[in-house]
Amino acid sequence: MRVVIADDEWIALKMLRKLIDWEGLGLKYCGYAQxxxxxxxxxxxxxxxxxxxxxxxxxxxxxxxxxxxxxxxxSVRFLITSAYANFS
Numbered sequence: 001m002r003v004v005i006a007d008d009e010w011i012a013l014k015m016l017r018k019l020i021d022w023e024g025l026g027l028k029y030c031g032y033a034q035x036x037x038x039x040x041x042x043x044x045x046x047x048x049x050x051x052x053x054x055x056x057x058x059x060x061x062x063x064x065x066x067x068x069x070x071x072x073x074x075s076v077r078f079l080i081t082s083a084y085a086n087f088s
Contacts, residue, residue, distance in 0.1 A: 036060025
């Protein structure tokens with residue numbers, strides 16, 4: 001399964017990249033983005049099957065990104081991560 005990751009914090013990206021046992025889980029790491037606009041372009045380019053994304057990023061937030069991906073007709077699964085405390 002092809003996977004891309006996104007977070008606006010570099011340390012979070014590094015942690016995800018290093019902590020996930022990509023091969024052991026049958027995953028192929030295909031890149032990263034640090035904002036929603038770059039992530040959307042990465043999704044269009046790399047066609048991942050899974051996107052691990054922060055919910056609050058510059059550009060498109062995670063929910064807007066999911067909506068844009070669905071509007072584009074792409075079948076992608078999303079795993080949303082966040083250190084954000086307020087979800088109102």
